Amino acid sequence: MRPADREPAPGTTARFVLLIAVMAVSTGYMVTEGWLPQDRSSGHVDEGLGCLLAAGADPGAGHLDNELAMMRYPRALADCTHHYVVPAPWWWSASIVAGVAILAWLLYLFLPAWKGRRGRVVPFEADAELRDLVRIAGLEHAPRFVLDPAASRVGAVVFGRRGRYTVRLSGGLIVRRAAEPELFRAVVLHELAHLRNGDVPVTYATVALWRVFAATVLLPFAVYEAKLLVEGVDSENPFAAGTRPATARDLTLAAFLLVLVILARADVLRVREAYADRTAAGWGADPRAWTPVKAGVVRRLGRLLSPHPHWAERRRWLTDPAPLYGVAALPLFLTGAAAMLVAGLLPDLTGTFHIPGHAVRRAAPAVGTALMTLIAGRAVWRAAWYAGRHGTATPRRQGAIAGFWLGVGMVAGESMLSRTAGTHLLPRHPLALLIVLAIGLVTLAWTAECAALWLRSGGRRFSDNLVIWLGLALMATVLAAWLAWWQAPGLLLATGNMVTHGQLRTLIDRIAPPPAATGPYRWPAVLDAMQGLYWFADRWSLTAASAALWSWSLFARLRGADRPRTRVVAVVAVSGALLTLVLTAAARAQLHTWMPPMAQRFGQYFYVYLGLMTLTAVAGTALTGLSALRWTLPTVLAGAGFSALLGVAGQFVLASLDGCLGPLNVTSTTCVGWRPLWSVREIPHFVAYFAVTLGIAGAGLLGAVVRLLAGAWRPGREDPAASGAREGGDGRRPWLRLTGIALALAAVAAGTALAVPAPAGKGAAAQAVTVPLAAPEPPSSPKIHAWQLIAWLRYGGGSMTNRLLRDFQTYDQVFSEAHGGGITDGSLKAACAAVQADTYPPDRYFPVPDIALQRTWASVLAQVRGSAGDCAAALDAHDMTRLLMATRSMLTEQQTLMAMLKRLEQSIKPYGTGPSSPPRRLH
Numbered sequence: 001m002r003p004a005d006r007e008p009a010p011g012t013t014a015r016f017v018l019l020i021a022v023m024a025v026s027t028g029y030m031v032t033e034g035w036l037p038q039d040r041s042s043g044h045v046d047e048g049l050g051c052l053l054a055a056g057a058d059p060g061a062g063h064l065d066n067e068l069a070m071m072r073y074p075r076a077l078a079d080c081t082h083h084y085v086v087p088a089p090w091w092w093s094a095s096i097v098a099g100v101a102i103l104a105w106l107l108y109l110f111l112p113a114w115k116g117r118r119g120r121v122v123p124f125e126a127d128a129e130l131r132d133l134v135r136i137a138g139l140e141h142a143p144r145f146v147l148d149p150a151a152s153r154v155g156a157v158v159f160g161r162r163g164r165y166t167v168r169l170s171g172g173l174i175v176r177r178a179a180e181p182e183l184f185r186a187v188v189l190h191e192l193a194h195l196r197n198g199d200v201p202v203t204y205a206t207v208a209l210w211r212v213f214a215a216t217v218l219l220p221f222a223v224y225e226a227k228l229l230v231e232g233v234d235s236e237n238p239f240a241a242g243t244r245p246a247t248a249r250d251l252t253l254a255a256f257l258l259v260l261v262i263l264a265r266a267d268v269l270r271v272r273e274a275y276a277d278r279t280a281a282g283w284g285a286d287p288r289a290w291t292p293v294k295a296g297v298v299r300r301l302g303r304l305l306s307p308h309p310h311w312a313e314r315r316r317w318l319t320d321p322a323p324l325y326g327v328a329a330l331p332l333f334l335t336g337a338a339a340m341l342v343a344g345l346l347p348d349l350t351g352t353f354h355i356p357g358h359a360v361r362r363a364a365p366a367v368g369t370a371l372m373t374l375i376a377g378r379a380v381w382r383a384a385w386y387a388g389r390h391g392t393a394t395p396r397r398q399g400a401i402a403g404f405w406l407g408v409g410m411v412a413g414e415s416m417l418s419r420t421a422g423t424h425l426l427p428r429h430p431l432a433l434l435i436v437l438a439i440g441l442v443t444l445a446w447t448a449e450c451a452a453l454w455l456r457s458g459g460r461r462f463s464d465n466l467v468i469w470l471g472l473a474l475m476a477t478v479l480a481a482w483l484a485w486w487q488a489p490g491l492l493l494a495t496g497n498m499v500t501h502g503q504l505r506t507l508i509d510r511i512a513p514p515p516a517a518t519g520p521y522r523w524p525a526v527l528d529a530m531q532g533l534y535w536f537a538d539r540w541s542l543t544a545a546s547a548a549l550w551s552w553s554l555f556a557r558l559r560g561a562d563r564p565r566t567r568v569v570a571v572v573a574v575s576g577a578l579l580t581l582v583l584t585a586a587a588r589a590q591l592h593t594w595m596p597p598m599a600q601r602f603g604q605y606f607y608v609y610l611g612l613m614t615l616t617a618v619a620g621t622a623l624t625g626l627s628a629l630r631w632t633l634p635t636v637l638a639g640a641g642f643s644a645l646l647g648v649a650g651q652f653v654l655a656s657l658d659g660c661l662g663p664l665n666v667t668s669t670t671c672v673g674w675r676p677l678w679s680v681r682e683i684p685h686f687v688a689y690f691a692v693t694l695g696i697a698g699a700g701l702l703g704a705v706v707r708l709l710a711g712a713w714r715p716g717r718e719d720p721a722a723s724g725a726r727e728g729g730d731g732r733r734p735w736l737r738l739t740g741i742a743l744a745l746a747a748v749a750a751g752t753a754l755a756v757p758a759p760a761g762k763g764a765a766a767q768a769v770t771v772p773l774a775a776p777e778p779p780s781s782p783k784i785h786a787w788q789l790i791a792w793l794r795y796g797g798g799s800m801t802n803r804l805l806r807d808f809q810t811y812d813q814v815f816s817e818a819h820g821g822g823i824t825d826g827s828l829k830a831a832c833a834a835v836q837a838d839t840y841p842p843d844r845y846f847p848v849p850d851i852a853l854q855r856t857w858a859s860v861l862a863q864v865r866g867s868a869g870d871c872a873a874a875l876d877a878h879d880m881t882r883l884l885m886a887t888r889s890m891l892t893e894q895q896t897l898m899a900m901l902k903r904l905e906q907s908i909k910p911y912g913t914g915p916s917s918p919p920r921r922l923h
Contacts (some may be wrong), residue, residue, distance in 0.1 A: 008382045008468055010275060010324070015331070016202045016269045019261055021371065023213045024097075028349040030221040045414025051080035053791035058784050058850045076845050080795055099752070100212055108208035112160040121146040121168055133185065136283045137192035143167045147174060154183065158191040158200055160420040165200060167191050186285040193279035196454060199272045210261055221440055222254040223620025236910030246418050246423045253416045256337075262305060264334040266800055269307035274317050287318045298899050325386035327379050327402040327448075331692030335375045336409025336440055337416075343483065344417040366484035372440075373476040376406050377447055381468045384451035391452035400441065400708035420494040438701050439482045445704040447475045449633045450552055463774025474552050482547035488613070514646040546696040550634075550641030568631055571637025572624050573646060576699075584654065587612040601667050609666055613651055614687045621695025625702025640699035644691040650674075652684045659760045695916040729898045785910040788849040789904055796845050800838070801901060804864070807835040815887055829875045835890065836868035850907070858898045864893045 055070060055077055070077055124147040126134075134142045143158065143165040160166045167188070177184040194200055229247045281287055307318075317324055346364040380402055411433050414420065420427035427433070454467050543832035591612065594607055621644040628636045654661065656676045659668035793801075811831040839861045848854040867889040874882035 007689045008378065008385055010271060010382065011375055011378040012271050012275075012498075013198075013202060013265065014371070014378070015335070016206050018335065018338050018342075018371050018375060019264055019268075019477060019825040021342050022257070023209055023347070023575060025342050025345045026290035027100050027213060027217050027417050028093070029345045030217050031093050050791045050795045051077055051400050053485075053788050054080065054795045054797065054849070056788060057328055058461060058788070068894065073846050078844075079844070083307040084471070084795055099217055103216065104205075104212040107212055108205055109161070111204055111208060112164070112166065115157070115159045115168065116146055121148050123147075124169060129185075130188065133188050133192060136190065137196050139192065139195055140271055143192075143195065143555060145169060147171065154187070156187050156191045158194050158205065160200065161204075162201060165195055165566060172728050182286040182288070186287070189280035189285040190276050190281050192277040194282070195271070197272070197274065197279060203269065203272070210265065214258070218254055218257060219389060221430070221831075222251060225250045225254065228300060245421070249416065249418055249421070249425070254277055256412075256416050257341075260334060260337060260341075263330065265336065266305050266307045267331055267334065270309045271324070273308055274314065276312050277318055278321065278324075281318055287315055314647070322386065322390075325383050327383050327398065329401075332376055332402055332405040332444075333378070333409035333412070335372055335410075336406040337413035339368040339371040339375075340408075340410045340413030340436075341416060342371065343487075344419060345415065349591040361487065362484075365487050367475050367478055370480060371485055372406065373472050376402070376444055376474045377472045378468070380448040381451045381455075381471060382446060384448065384455050384470070385464060387452065388455045393472050396859060400445040400704045402448060403441040403444030403704060404437075404708055405864075406444050410436045420491055427494040429494050435490060436486060436492075437484065438704075439479070440706070442697065442700040443475060443479050443482070445707060446478075446633055446637060446700060447471065447839040453634055471552075474548055478545040478548055481541040485542055519766070523775065542693045542697075546693050547641065548689045549700055550637040550639075552634075560672075564885060568635050569638045569642065572627055572631065573642030575627070576620055576624035576643025577624055577646035577650060580617055580643065581650045581654075583616035583620055584651055585615065585649075585664055587616055588654065588661070591666050592663050595666070606667065610687070613655075614690050616720050617644065617647050617651065617691035618695045618698065621691050622698025625699035625704075628703030628706040633700070633707060636703045637696060637700055640694075640696045644695045648687055705854055730919050783911050785849070786908040789853075789908050790911075792846060792855045793904070794850055797848065800840065800845060801897065803884055804835070804897065805839045805894070807831070807838050808890060811887075811890065813836055829872055832868050832871035832875070832886075836872070839868065850904075853900055853904055856896065860897050860900070864890060867893065 052070065055073055058071065124145040126142070126145050130145060130607045131142070141163055143160070144167070146166055146167050146168050149171040152172045153170055154176060155174045156167055156173060158165060158167050169188075173187055225247055229244065229251065277285075277287075343364045346367060347361045349360065380399060383398070414433060414436055420433075449472055451468075454471060455464060591605075591609055594605075595601065611668070621640050624640045624643050625636055627639075631639075631670060654664065656674055658675070659665055660671035660673070714842045811828075811834075814828050814831040848857050870882060870886040871890075874886060
């Protein structure tokens with residue numbers, strides 16, 4: 001068999017690995033939630049909630065507000081957590097996880113002994129027929145055969161571990177052996193096929209881990225969360241409303257994991273059964289021996305949960321294996337959900353096992369990407385391989401449908417996590433989750449069509465498996481770039497916009513002042529759109545991923561059967577570029593009607609001009625995706641890539657000729673000819689970045705959506721490229737192919753060079769990316785406000801004020817004695833130094849979570865610090881007048897501090913001493 005004809009592996013082992021990874025990561029997460037740190041101040045279990053309250057966090061507020069509360073004072077929060085929160089030792093949590101793994105291993109060893117225990121089975125001597133079947137299976141080690149005489153149904157089962165496998169034959173099978181020898185051979189060969197295919201170890205390992213995980217981790221976690229949910233129903237507790245959604249989400253996560261693992265395990269076992277049937281049939285088993293069993297309603301409803309396919313399905317798959325190469329919705333949904341759970345829960349393990357959080361956060365998207373690529377990506381490549389080898393044409397929307405279900409699973413997995421919603425059931429911007437859906441949809445739709453394209457055109461010269469692995473590597477590159485983006489700015493986009501419109505415009509007004517006369521046209525829509533683009537501005541890897549989207553398919557078109565269709569790329573590219581130039585001309589014409597005086601053209605006016613050029617480049621590139629109904633998605637993406645480059649090049653030409661364009665002039669009214677240096681410095685770095693990144697991604701999204709919806713009104717439409725594919729080339733000379741590839745590489749390099757962001761600090765665009773954080777919002781209730789004040793006192797503020805009051809008392813005593821001549825100046829200077837040492841810098845602790853009290857507190861600290869310094873300086877200079885003034889100032893500040901504490905006490909008095917046992921988390 002040629003390497004090009006070798007069948008790609010079904011990838012069921014990777015799906016087992018995914019299940020094991022989900023259970024392993026979930027174990028670490030649930031152990032973290034079940035074994036919480038202790039609060040040194042009161043012995044309460046609160047996972048550092050007191051420090052978060054002191055920082056101004058509010059369980060009743062939005063998730064973003066609490067995230068900002070933790071981000072504003074990172075040093076103070078770290079000091080507070082280190083001092084007051086005792087985390088469980090890493091070895092404690094690791095021991096629990098290791099204990100679960102050991103129990104699973106012991107169960108894995110015990111299951112074969114239990115299945116083959118004495119009293120249930122008796123040894124069965126392998127006769128000549130059984131030895132012949134083992135020889136046909138080509139097994140290195142012959143399994144042991146045993147008989148279960150009490151089992152009346154016809155069947156067999158294989159179990160054990162490597163080198164010690166056992167095949168248990170039922171009594172009913174032996175009874176019918178003489179009358180139906182083909183049935184006996186088919187059943188035994190099926191079990192031996194499981195051994196040959198390596199199904200037994202991973203299957204029983206998954207079974208053992210699942211049972212231990214469900215009994216020792218999942219069930220206790222669900223009970224614990226249900227207990228917390230019931231206890232949090234108290235309506236008098238203002239924390240209940242804030243933490244109940246998070247607890248309910250954890251309960252939902254437990255139920256979701258239960259259903260996910262059961263469905264995924266059953267689905268992959270059904271596939272393994274089908275391949276065991278195919279293997280046994282290849283060894284000579286007669287499929288007619290597998291008699292169909294009539295299924296009742298209950299059995300039909302339970303097929304999704306059954307690890308064995310129905311007999312009718314098994315026989316149908318033997319005659320027509322096409323469904324085994326199809327891309328089914330359920331596996332893709334489960335893959336997307338499980339991979340997102342693994343990627344989302346991994347960072348939660350950093351504190352548990354004392355792993356550097358930054359490294360885990362960077363690795364988490366890569367882990368999720370690898371799992372989705374090896375399962376979903378391999379599935380669409382196998383489907384394309386089968387279609388190409390058997391001459392079948394699949395609907396062009398199949399890849400988009402597959403991507404849709406993968407994306408839906410990714411959204412479901414993300415929704416089970418609390419990193420976007422926090423203390424609420426839904427994130428502040430739930431529509432942002434559609435980005436996750438779009439990532440799965442575009443990536444898998446593009447992968448599916450590229451797979452068909454490459455396997456049709458490249459299989460004669462290269463191994464199919466080589467082409468498949470190259471395609472999977474590129475899919476992983478694209479998917480990893482977007483998942484890494486989602487892990488950081490994407491999550492913040494769903495959580496809530498950290499840059500409010502007012503703050504962004506204030507910053508723009510400071511960097512790029514608006515003209516004195518704004519004219520009849522108002523520009524907030526442009527600024528708002530630019531704000532949305534900033535969410536994509538810090539991921540350089542997105543540009544490389546976008547370039548990969550179109551360059552990979554372009555290379556395929558330059559070789560093999562589809563080379564004549566390469567001219568379509570030029571049509572799409574030119575159309576998109578012309579659309580970009582039309583939109584650019586319209587924007588420039590509108591700007592021309594609002595040209596402020598020359599001195600004001602390089603402030604906000606130029607910033608708006610830059611924004612309009614960016615938006616027109618993105619729109620012109622993205623709208624090329626609407627041609628996807630007529631052309632293939634790879635064609636559209638390749639055209640979009642060139643469209644972006646041509647469109648930005650056209651903008652560059654217009655900018656270089658500014659002043660000579662009449663009604664299209666924007667910044668200049670004097671024609672001085674070609675000025676490329678100015679336009680190179682100000683435009684392409686910023687505009688091309690978004691055109692290449694968002695324009696191509698938008699073209700892919702529009703193309704995938706068009707492909708997904710195409711079957712709604714044109715069902716059954718087949719890919720014309722697939723139906724008319726020709727084997728081999730078209731006789732063109734090799735140098736033409738090499739020239740085309742070189743041009744494509746040059747185009748990618750040019751697009752990449754143009755997309756490099758401007759250096760920090762150079763240009764208005766680079767400065768505008770740095771934006772302030774949103775201001776803290778007021779507490780959601782008076783009781784929360786009071787408890788924030790109590791937490792501020794309990795978790796550091798009280799000790800600070802008490803030390804300062806003691807320092808005042810000591811200083812007063814030492815000053816009285818020194819003034820009477822009994823104490824040397826050295827003791828008084830030490831008292832001054834003690835006062836000054838206890839006036840912490842502002843960033844050493846949280847501000848008082850009350851604006852008025854914080855003003856007083858900050859003033860006291862500043863005045864006392866200055867007075868203590870004056871005290872020391874007066875003693876060094878022997879200046880009694882200055883010393884008396886410093887002493888009076890400290891006495892005044894002491895009275896001010898006591899008055900502040902009295903007001904604080906009055907604020908919290910109606911609410912007792914705060915939460916005696918607050919809920920354990922805010923997010």
